[in-house]
Amino acid sequence: MLSLPGGTQRCFQAILLLALIVFLLAGFLHRDIRLFAPLLGGQAEGPPIINVMFLKTHKTASSTVLNILFRFAETHNLSVALPAGSRFHLGYPWLFLARYVEGLEPPGPQRHFNIMCNHLRFNLPEVQKVMPNDTFYFSILRNPVFQLESAFAYYRKDVPAFRAAGSLDAFLAAPRTYYHRGAGLRNAPARNGMWFDLGFDNDAPADEAYVRARLADVERRFQLVLIAEHLDESLVLLRHLLRWRLDDVVAFPLNSRSPRSVAGLSPEARARARRWCALDWRLYEHFNRTLWARVRAELGPRRLRSEVARLRARRRELAARCLQDGEAKSRSQITDRRLRPYQSGVADIMGYNLRRDLDNQTRQMCRRMVTPELQYMAHLYARQFPGKPPKNIPFLED
């Protein structure tokens, strides 16, 4: 064995000890920095994600999320995949085709957009023609019982099955009496509407193997699925994954019905709705579970609580700053018709009046937050395609 002189041996031991201390300190500091990360702003490292596809499902709080994305696009000068010509959606209820997007019509040069969030029926290969490879995909689901009740009120005049039934109770008591496949896609909102929006067959039997395969499809494609009943927690997680600022995801609820146009449902009617929309129910149960697992893994309960509190506090602050009386108004109370949301069926869809005493900059910021979907889309379209005829919104002319 090699024997070292006493001085060299001590020196060698000191170097070893020093190396050990540095190693332990580095490990501690690394853990420590991660511990303090939430206090330091808590954002994951890297620039914000700017290529985002949001599958806007129907009657799920999706207009509130769309507003967040439109604002982000406008304030960061990003491009949006908007419906071509005078259309207001991307081909719904037909499966999405790239040519439904303005500026992509063949044989023109294909280009990509940053943000895509208008209603469409999901069709991945065609969406991929529009969005870059590194796009972040996400969507939103709502409890199918309340989603169906909301859809009934909204599409009562348009969906043949709803029109024939007259009331949701009557429809749920005997859905097969009113719902016929012969009516084709026009009946889609009447059964498993979220399953349909994802591009699947909304009339398929809820066989275990089939359901699991489709859930796996959604898991593979969508990095996140928000849940309307837990929108604030969902938005906190979204912000974390996209590395956006707090104000980017603060939003006022849009497209909500006034409480008097919401129908209460008996426990029996709720059970019937869950059975009738069994595919949506499986979808909702699955992604409600995975949302919480995800939140636990990414944020942990303490950080989630503090981030949700921050989000709510900021929303309250902006409501007091921007909104007349700090709250939503029913359709007849909205004074500026350009801020009146589209009204459908028997629903009274609420909107907002802005405070009158706002300076220009604040007014612009507040106005973006309360601009309804169709008006905001028309605004972005005019900005993005100044050479094209502007989108005409007929209900603003009445």
Ligand SMILES: Nc1ncnc2c1ncn2[C@@H]1O[C@H](COP(=O)(O)OS(=O)(=O)O)[C@@H](OP(=O)(O)O)[C@H]1O
């Ligand atoms: N957290 C939260 N924030 C905002 N809105 C919420 C939320 N949760 C549910 N909802 C309800 O979602 C309904 C509107 O959904 P959408 O905007 O997706 O409708 S649409 O398909 O674009 O017409 C509309 O439902 P109804 O009021 O029942 O009709 C909203 O009230």
